[in-house]
Structures are given as structure tokens and as C-alpha cells.
Amino acid sequence: xxxxxxxxxxxxxxxxxxxxxxxxxxxxxxxxxxxxxxxxxxxxxxxxxxxxxxxxxxxxxxxxxxxxxxxxxxxxxxxxxxxxxxxxxxxxxxxxxxxxxxxxxxxxxxxxxxxxxxxxxxxxxxxxxxxxxxxxxxxxxxxxxxxxxxxxxxxxxxxxxxxxxxxxxxxxxxxxxxxxxxxxxxxxxxxxxxxxxxxxxxxxxxxxxxxxxxxxxxxxxxxxxxxxxxxxxxxxxxxxxxxxxxxxxxxxxxxxxxxxxxxxxxxxxxxxxxxxxxxxxxxxxxxxxxxxxxxxxxxxxxxxxxxxxxxxxxxxxxxxxxxxxxxxxxxxxxxxxxxxxxxxxxxxxxxxxxxxxxxxxxxxxxxxxxxxxxxxxxxxxxxxxxxxxxxxxxxxxxxxxxxxxxxxxxxxxxxxxxxxxxxxxxxxxxxxxxxxxxxxxxxxxxxxxxxxxxxxxxxxxxxxxxxxxxxxxxxxxxxxxxxxxxxxxxxxxxxxxxxxxxxxxxxxxxxxxxxxxxxxxxxxxxxxxxxxxxxxxxxxxxxxxxxxxxxxxxxxxxxxxxxxxxxxxxxxxxxxxxxxxxxxxxxxxxxxxxxxxxx
Numbered sequence: 001x002x003x004x005x006x007x008x009x010x011x012x013x014x015x016x017x018x019x020x021x022x023x024x025x026x027x028x029x030x031x032x033x034x035x036x037x038x039x040x041x042x043x044x045x046x047x048x049x050x051x052x053x054x055x056x057x058x059x060x061x062x063x064x065x066x067x068x069x070x071x072x073x074x075x076x077x078x079x080x081x082x083x084x085x086x087x088x089x090x091x092x093x094x095x096x097x098x099x100x101x102x103x104x105x106x107x108x109x110x111x112x113x114x115x116x117x118x119x120x121x122x123x124x125x126x127x128x129x130x131x132x133x134x135x136x137x138x139x140x141x142x143x144x145x146x147x148x149x150x151x152x153x154x155x156x157x158x159x160x161x162x163x164x165x166x167x168x169x170x171x172x173x174x175x176x177x178x179x180x181x182x183x184x185x186x187x188x189x190x191x192x193x194x195x196x197x198x199x200x201x202x203x204x205x206x207x208x209x210x211x212x213x214x215x216x217x218x219x220x221x222x223x224x225x226x227x228x229x230x231x232x233x234x235x236x237x238x239x240x241x242x243x244x245x246x247x248x249x250x251x252x253x254x255x256x257x258x259x260x261x262x263x264x265x266x267x268x269x270x271x272x273x274x275x276x277x278x279x280x281x282x283x284x285x286x287x288x289x290x291x292x293x294x295x296x297x298x299x300x301x302x303x304x305x306x307x308x309x310x311x312x313x314x315x316x317x318x319x320x321x322x323x324x325x326x327x328x329x330x331x332x333x334x335x336x337x338x339x340x341x342x343x344x345x346x347x348x349x350x351x352x353x354x355x356x357x358x359x360x361x362x363x364x365x366x367x368x369x370x371x372x373x374x375x376x377x378x379x380x381x382x383x384x385x386x387x388x389x390x391x392x393x394x395x396x397x398x399x400x401x402x403x404x405x406x407x408x409x410x411x412x413x414x415x416x417x418x419x420x421x422x423x424x425x426x427x428x429x430x431x432x433x434x435x436x437x438x439x440x441x442x443x444x445x446x447x448x449x450x451x452x453x454x455x456x457x458x459x460x461x462x463x464x465x466x467x468x469x470x471x472x473x474x475x476x477x478x479x480x481x482x483x484x485x486x487x488x489x490x491x492x493x494x495x496x497x498x499x500x501x502x503x504x505x506x507x508x509x510x511x512x513x514x515x516x517x518x519x520x521x522x523x524x525x526x527x528x529x530x531x532x533x534x535x536x537x538x539x540x541x542x543x544x545x546x547x548x549x550x551x552x553x554x555x556x557x558x559x560x561x562x563x564x565x566x567x568x569x570x571x572x573x574x575x576x577x578x579x580x581x582x583x584x585x586x587x588x589x590x591x592x593x594x595x596x597x598x599x
Contacts, residue, residue, distance in 0.1 A: 005105055005148060013101055020098040024157050027090030030083050032164050035299030037080040043292035045073055102148045106141050113137055113331055120336045139207070140328025143321030150314045158308065165300045173283065173293060177276060181301070184272030188308055191264055196315050199257040203320050206250035213243035222489070269308065273301050338404055340425040347423040349416045349431055354512035354543040355381045356402065361411035363394075363401060371397045373566040374411070379543055379559075381416075386546045386554035388588070389563035395547045396437060399517050402545070403432055415513070433511040437518040437547075439502035441490030446475055446501065447482035449490070453505030461508060468538060469504035470530040471497070503531065507538050514544040528553070551589050560585065 007013055114137070162185055170178035220227060220236045227236055280297045283289040356379040364370035371394045379385045387395050400406055401413055404420055412419050420428050433453070441449045450462050457465075462482075466472040474497065478484045490498045506514065516535065532553060548554045555574040562570040562577070562585050570583050577585035 005101055013104065016097050016101050020094050020101070021156075023090050023094035023097065025160065027087050027094060028157055028161050028164065030090060031087035031303065032161070032168065032300075034080055034083040034087065035296045035303060036168070037076055037083055038299055039290075039292035039296035041073060041076040041080060041292075042295050043290045044076060046291055098149070102145050105148060106144050109144055109328075110137065110141050113140075113328060116332055116334075119339070120334060136211075136324070136327045136331065139324040143324035143328075146317055146321045147325065150318055154314050158304075161304065165304055168300065169297065173280065173289060173297065176279065177297065180272060180276050180279070181304075184268065185304070185308065187272075188265060188268045191268060192261070192315055195257075195261050195264065196319065199254070199261070200319055202250055202253040202257060204323065206247060206254050207320075207324075209243060209247035209250050213240060213247055216240055216243055225491075265308075269301075269305055273298070276301065338407060338425070341422060344422060344424045347415065347418060347420075347427040347431060349512055353381055353416050354431065355379060355414075355416055356513065356543060356545065357412075357414040357417075358398070358401075359412040359414060361401065361408045361413060363397060363406065363408045370409075371566050372401075372408075375567065376411075377561055377568060377571070379545060381543055382541050383558045384539055384544045384546065384556070386548055386557035386560045387563060388548055388551060388554060388560060388585070389569075393563040394566045395563060396517055399434060399436075399515050399545070399547060402515065403434060404428060431511050432513045432515060433506040433509040434515045435499070435502045435506045435517060439490070439498040441486050441493070441498060441501060443488045444486065445480075445482065446484050446486055449486060449501050450482075450504045450508060453508035454510065457508050457510075462504075465504040465508040468507050468534045469500045470534055471500040471504055474500075500531065503534070503538075512542055514539055514542055515547075516544070517547040518549055551585070551592055562588075 005013070005017060162181075166178045166181050169181055217240055220240070227233060276297055277294065280289065280294045284291060284294060358375050358377050361372055361375045362370055363372045371392075375394070375398075377385070387398060389395055397406075401408055402420075404413075404425060407421060412421075414420065415423075415428070415431065442452065447459075447462065450466055451457065453465070454461075463472060466475060475482055475484070484492075486492050486501075490501070493501070503516075506516075536556065546554055546557065554560055557574070559571060560574060560577060561568050562583075564584060570577060570580075570585055577583055578589060580586060
């Protein structure tokens, strides 16, 4: 955290930290004056309460003496009030000055973690739980704020105040008072730390149950349609309640042990306060100190009581905050298996040089189970290639390897004769526009979701891309036009509309290589025909790879690859493959034609 509260390139932040520390010290010095001034008030009034005795009558007029005493007493009392108000003023000024440091640190840490998560590879994101991840970042950010404010506003000032109080007691009352004070604080701290360390496990259990409950609720709400389809509302509520029950049990243990901790702390403080008051009373009786000293000792110890009471909470919360921060910063330690090599060259290609080649590629998501086996094919620049085959044959895996979500176990993927592992990853992905099989949209307007393909494009280009995707007329019929909200994950749109949005933003990206992964799978026949016309315009003079299940959408491809078992079983044009009666492509074509005719 040092790099965030004392950054080398931020002198304004350093200046705020120093000013905060200066205000802290000043505030504590002023706060210590309050019990001392109160002692002086008591002693002064005690000494001058007998101002009507004979000696006073001889020296002063009685009314003048009383007026003088009252004026002096009022001055001391005003000083006492000013000390208390001044201490509060400096504390609040300190909070105000340091607030920007804390919030700025939280913002920068959160942005760094968020950016890092987006840099991680697809394998990490397929295994993560969104709810648990969100909770870790949220708790970690709150933990940073607590740790920073606690260290600056509690631990450091409490330590400073203990030193001041012990020194004053030693000077005013003797070494035994200072020893009792230090012994009280040491016992208090030892008890607090030991007890808190023991009960931390209950807090961990509580947080774990809370995270699971949060993750469960988010996962269930995201998939609420599936819940509705299968009438499983009660099942989801029951599972959520089971997790909340675990949280309740852990929370009960946490609160019970907290009560025991608070009682133990108060018992130590009360015992020390009683002991030191008895010592002070003994000195008053023997004439060594005044009644005001008793009041001062009591005030100083009570003044320590508040930060010491908070010390237990601080220690507990700091421990928990460090656990939360460790969880969040642990995300920063996760490294991506897919990243650019140091000093990787840029990949800048034109439409006439955007060739794609898979050279003897082997890949599997898990060890010993390959999806692609020694796959080789070439897509010349400006040509259209289609990849067809049954489910699980590796069609979508080819897209993921081309976009470098994964690296092949063996072999190479080349663009313009360059191995994509050797070029800058960001440049590589700028050259490829993908229409995924499952088109997920942001919870924003339809305009934003189309514009997401290229935020540098003008609104006219957004509309043009929408027209090419046969979406403009549909959008224009909506009351809010392009400002229509699509809902979370695009749930307010039909499957066909979502797919056309994905096509529109891929067109808007204007990349030399276009990849369509089942781009028309959610469209009706009439819309599919329109989209196919638009896609033909979009891929004109561009290199394109089209993954398809419906063979009618790939008949115009320059070459069709038929996959089975992760290998290319057949290749050729639509006419060439149909000319082979025993080919797998002919069989698939016949089955789809029979299905369509039957329908």
C-alpha cells in the first residue's frame, strides 16, 4: 500500500499525508491540555473558595476578590472548552485532508485490479464466479479504506497519546502512575490481540458464507429465465436460505465472542482506573498532590479509554481487512498464460494481405483429450472459407485459437505468414472482428452496444452498420429509437435481434478479417436471407471464416472444410462436395434438406 499513499509521481498526495500527520500531532497535543486545564480549574477554585476569611477581608474588598476569582476561573474554563473544541477541529481537518488520499488510493487500486482482470485469459474467466469475484473486490476496496484510516487516525495517534499521557503522569504524579498506565495498556493490547486472533476464524467463516450466498443469488438472478422455465423458484430460495443459515450461525458466533471481548477490555480498563484512583487518593490524603490531580489523572485515563476501546475493533477489522485485501491483491498475482512477448512487433495488415493459416495445429482443453488433431488449412487473403461439422468437432475452438484466447499445444496459427504468438496481442485482436455464437450485450442502449465495435466511428457509420445488419428498420420502430435500453445481457431483445446487434458491431469494427460463429443460428428464414445478403456485402474483399451448422448459409464459400474428430475429413466447394454421394457433407446436406421439406 505504500506506493499508493506515498506515490513517487504524486507530490500533492505526499503533501496531504504530511499535513494530515501535522494536524494529528497538533490535535493530540491540544487534547492533552483539556484534563490539565480542568485540574487547574479545580485547584484554583479549591484554593480560593475560602476568600471570605479574615486575611482576604484585610487585603481585598470581598466583592472584588470574588470577582477576581470568578474571572480567573472563567478564563481557565474557557481554555478547557477551547482545548476540547480545538482537538475536535484538528481531528476533523485531518480527516478532510486525508480523505482524498484514501479515496484516491482506493480508486487507483480498484482500477488496477479491474484492468488486470480484463487482461487475464479466457481460461481464468471460464472458471471464475462473478459474484464471488465482485465481492472480493468490494471487500478489498473497503479494507484498504479501513486500513489506511485506522493506521493514520487510530494506531499512530493512540501510540503518540499513550507516550504523552505516561510522560505527564510520570512528571506530575510519579513513576508508579506511569507504570500502571503502561501495564494497563500492555495488558489491554495483549488480551485484545490474543482474543481477536482466536475469534478471527468465525469472521472468516462468516465472510465465506456471505460470499457463497452472494454468488448464489447473483447466479440465480442472472439465470432467472431458466429458473422460470423449470418452476424451480422454491428450489433456488431453499438453496439460498441454506447458505444464509450458515452465515447466520457464523455471524452469531462472531457477535457472541465480540461481547466477551468488549467485557474483558472494560474489566482491564476499569481495574487499572480504580487502582490508579486509589493511588491518587492516597497522595491527596498525604498532601503530596491536590484534588485537581485526581481529576487530571481520571481525565487522562478516560481520554485514553476511547481510542483503546477502538483499538480492539481496529485490530480485528485490520486483520480482516488484510485478509480481504490479500484476496483482492491475490487477483493481481494471477498471471495470464496468453500475453504478448516482450517487445513483440506490431501486426499491421491490409485487406489484400490478410491471409490465415493453421499449420498442423493440435489443441485440447484438458490433458489427454484433444479437440483438434494436426489440423492444417489455409485461407488466402480476400477469400471466404466455411467450417462445418457436428457438435464438438472443434469448429468454435478454431475461432478461439485464431483470436488467441488459447495457444495451440502443437503447431502454429499464422496471419500474413506471421505466427500470432510472436506479434502484439492487442494489434492481433484489432485485425479480427468476431460475431460469437452467443451474443451477450451490455445493460445499456442499443446505440452503445453497436458503437462498442468502434467508439471512434461516427453516428452515421453506426446507422450504416445497423442497416447492413438489417436492424435499422426494427430500431426505428421503437419509441426510444437508438436510445432503447436492451436490459441486462440484452434480455429485452429477441435472439435474432441480439445476433444482428453483434453483426452490426462486427461490421463497425471494420477489421480485415471477419469471423462468424453460427452468426445466423437465431434468425428466421426471411431474416436469415436478408442477413446473408448483408454478410456477403460485409465480407467483400475481406478474409472471412464462417462457422456454420446450417449448410445453406455457406454455399457461396470459396472453400468448405468438413470437420470430424478434430480433423479435416473433406474439403472443397459446395458443388464439389455434393458431387461425392458418399461424402459426409452430402449426408449432412440431405438430412437438412429432408428436415426443411418435412417442416
